[in-house]
Amino acid sequence: xxxxxxxxxxxxxxxxxxxxxxxxxxxxxxxxxxxxxxxxxxxxxxxxxxxxxxxxxxxxxxxxxxxxxxxxxxxxxxxxxxxxxxxxxxxxxxxxxxxxxxxxxxxxxxxxx
Amino acid sequence: xxxxxxxxxxxxxxxxxxxxxxxxxxxxxxxxxxxxxxxxxxxxxxxxxxxxxxxxxxxxxxxxxxxxxxxxxxxxxxxxxxxxxxxxxxxxxxxxxxxxxxxxxxxxxxxxxx
Numbered sequence: 001x002x003x004x005x006x007x008x009x010x011x012x013x014x015x016x017x018x019x020x021x022x023x024x025x026x027x028x029x030x031x032x033x034x035x036x037x038x039x040x041x042x043x044x045x046x047x048x049x050x051x052x053x054x055x056x057x058x059x060x061x062x063x064x065x066x067x068x069x070x071x072x073x074x075x076x077x078x079x080x081x082x083x084x085x086x087x088x089x090x091x092x093x094x095x096x097x098x099x100x101x102x103x104x105x106x107x108x109x110x111x112x113x
Numbered sequence: 114x115x116x117x118x119x120x121x122x123x124x125x126x127x128x129x130x131x132x133x134x135x136x137x138x139x140x141x142x143x144x145x146x147x148x149x150x151x152x153x154x155x156x157x158x159x160x161x162x163x164x165x166x167x168x169x170x171x172x173x174x175x176x177x178x179x180x181x182x183x184x185x186x187x188x189x190x191x192x193x194x195x196x197x198x199x200x201x202x203x204x205x206x207x208x209x210x211x212x213x214x215x216x217x218x219x220x221x222x223x224x225x226x227x
Contacts, residue, residue, distance in 0.1 A: 004155060034214060043117065043204060043218025044156070089155065099146055099213040100172070103155030 003027050004092050006104035014112050019077040021107050023090035030092040035075050038087045080111045117219035125225045134190040134222045138207030145188050151201040195226045
């Protein structure tokens with residue numbers, strides 16, 4: 001059973017608007033979360049992280065929110081740009097500094113110009 | 114090269130055959146990781162190499178899977194007696210030290226077992 005779920009396989013957003021990508025997890029021991037971005041024919045690249053001591057982490061246009069009680073995190077991109085069109089993966093772990101993250105299946109974001 | 118290079122980019126093999134997937138990490142990177150993404154699944158950790166230390170093989174799904182890293186550089190992932198459930202994209206990544214957030218991924222090898 002998937003411990004990390006991205007229930008929306010795809011999302012389309014108009015350029016300049018907000019993109020919200022969601023991620024749910026089932027294991028309450030998860031305390032460390034990552035988001036990756038992947039362009040076609042390229043490997044994933046790390047985007048932003050958050051740990052459970054915070055409920056928000058911001059990096060430029062990208063903000064990750066964590067609701068630990070709901071076992072839910074979301075990635076907000078504001079404003080969305082066509083270059084943001086990619087597949088976004090969330091990942092979760094119970095341990096810091098590990099490489100054994102559990103990844104979701106990804107959400108394909110398309111930003112329309 | 115400038116990035117992590119994987120070869121071949123695509124591989125179609127018959128069930129029961131052995132396959133070798135190659136990863137050329139970024140020069141000087143001591144940490145090397147293998148992951149795979151099967152259809153409809155997230156990335157799954159397979160194996161981790163760090164310098165001359167014994168690799169962490171805890172993610173390998175069966176004893177048909179093995180990997181080596183020669184001279185601390187190139188790595189080869191070998192799948193023996195391939196099965197259809199081995200079909201996936203196999204991703205390699207490398208980093209200076211152990212840090213998956215600072216790792217650079219290759220473009221992957223898409224393996225199809227028919």
